[in-house]
Amino acid sequence: MNLREDFRNQRDCRALAERICFESRTPVSIMEVCGGHTMALQRHGIPSLLPETVSLISGPGCPVCVSDIRFIDHAVALAREPGVVIATYGDLIRVPGSTSSLEKEKANGASVKVVWSALEALTFASANPGLKVVFLGIGFETTSPGTAIAVIEAAKASADNFFVLSSHKVMPPAMTALIDEGVRIDAYLCPGHVSVITGSSIYEPIAGKYHKPCVVSGFEPSDILQSIWMIIKQVESGDARVEIQYSRAVRPEGNLRAQKVIEEVFVSSDDYWRGLGNLPKSGLKLAEKYSRFDAAEMIPVKIEETRESAGCICGDVLKGIKKPNQCKLFRTACTPNHPVGACMVSSEGTCSAYFQYGDNGK
Numbered sequence: 001m002n003l004r005e006d007f008r009n010q011r012d013c014r015a016l017a018e019r020i021c022f023e024s025r026t027p028v029s030i031m032e033v034c035g036g037h038t039m040a041l042q043r044h045g046i047p048s049l050l051p052e053t054v055s056l057i058s059g060p061g062c063p064v065c066v067s068d069i070r071f072i073d074h075a076v077a078l079a080r081e082p083g084v085v086i087a088t089y090g091d092l093i094r095v096p097g098s099t100s101s102l103e104k105e106k107a108n109g110a111s112v113k114v115v116w117s118a119l120e121a122l123t124f125a126s127a128n129p130g131l132k133v134v135f136l137g138i139g140f141e142t143t144s145p146g147t148a149i150a151v152i153e154a155a156k157a158s159a160d161n162f163f164v165l166s167s168h169k170v171m172p173p174a175m176t177a178l179i180d181e182g183v184r185i186d187a188y189l190c191p192g193h194v195s196v197i198t199g200s201s202i203y204e205p206i207a208g209k210y211h212k213p214c215v216v217s218g219f220e221p222s223d224i225l226q227s228i229w230m231i232i233k234q235v236e237s238g239d240a241r242v243e244i245q246y247s248r249a250v251r252p253e254g255n256l257r258a259q260k261v262i263e264e265v266f267v268s269s270d271d272y273w274r275g276l277g278n279l280p281k282s283g284l285k286l287a288e289k290y291s292r293f294d295a296a297e298m299i300p301v302k303i304e305e306t307r308e309s310a311g312c313i314c315g316d317v318l319k320g321i322k323k324p325n326q327c328k329l330f331r332t333a334c335t336p337n338h339p340v341g342a343c344m345v346s347s348e349g350t351c352s353a354y355f356q357y358g359d360n361g362k
């Protein structure tokens with residue numbers, strides 16, 4: 001079915017919802033692993049358009065939410081160091097660590113600067129040679145090329161006061177870990193922005209080995225409904241393939257230039273994910289060649305012992321085994337103005353999405 005160009009056309013959405021209702025017979029649980037999809041699903045009320053047979057569950061797709069509490073504690077410890085400036089994307093400063101947050105440290109006098117990119121942090125470092133500027137690298141392949149380019153530029157400029165604390169992650173290990181752990185996932189709605197960089201081929205093992213349909217989706221309502229319909233067609237015919245719905249942006253091979261800069265600067269590493277624990281080969285750390293920019297190596301600090309927020313079930317929400325409204329703190333002690341956990345802080349967090357738009361009846 002060809003979609004009208006704005007990808008929000010009501011007739012298209014209605015037609016797709018009708019096809020899903022008509023063709024879906026087998027109960028199916030579809031996980032999205034992209035914060036943009038989580039917000040779009042709730043904002044457009046898509047769960048309410050689907051039949052009882054189709055369940056949507058949110059997974060670990062929000063970059064801020066999956067950044068582990070140890071990473072926040074590490075950033076807090078760095079912020080307390082004299083002469084260090086933390087440069088970070090805005091959402092991260094409000095994420096609670098074990099006993100503090102970057103927002104609290106800033107209120108106590110630490111230098112915490114919100115930036116839009118790693119290059120902005122590098123420019124700030126170049127203009128302030130007396131300071132050590134630590135950029136907090138979070139997110140998936142959508143953001144890691146930007147961090148990689150800043151590191152390459154820092155090396156060209158022989159910068160000696162620019163550092164990266166990397167918590168960059170790659171998605172497939174988390175997707176397979178959830179299946180291995182026994183979370184009921186029958187199919188994946190695969191992330192659009194990540195796949196622009198990686199290509200859709202990274203999901204082939206999930207479709208092949210795990211027999212789970214994977215459809216890379218765009219972000220508009222008719223994109224998402226068409227993707228769900230593509231999944232339903234696969235489920236009903238017993239298929240498990242990788243398909244690209246978001247073909248106006250995603251190719252099977254992805255963006256080779258962006259992949260090259262990631263490979264130049266980073267190497268694969270084990271990494272902690274909030275809720276999922278330490279996953280083998282799920283993170284990106286700076287390669288030996290660029291280790292002089294690695295804040296973890298170059299600025300040693302004592303990191304406090306980890307203490308999770310009492311009552312917060314963010315970990316279960318990120319694994320898709322609980323919904324935000326199953327948390328006792330949801331809408332009471334925990335709101336976007338007073339977030340207890342990371343999933344309420346981020347504009348792409350599941351708890352934040354449910355707070356803003358409700359759960360749309362699913």
Ligand code: SF4
Nearest residue numbers: 313314327334341351
């Ligand atoms: S509502 Fe708040 S406390 Fe509960 S899981 Fe979400 S972020 Fe954590």
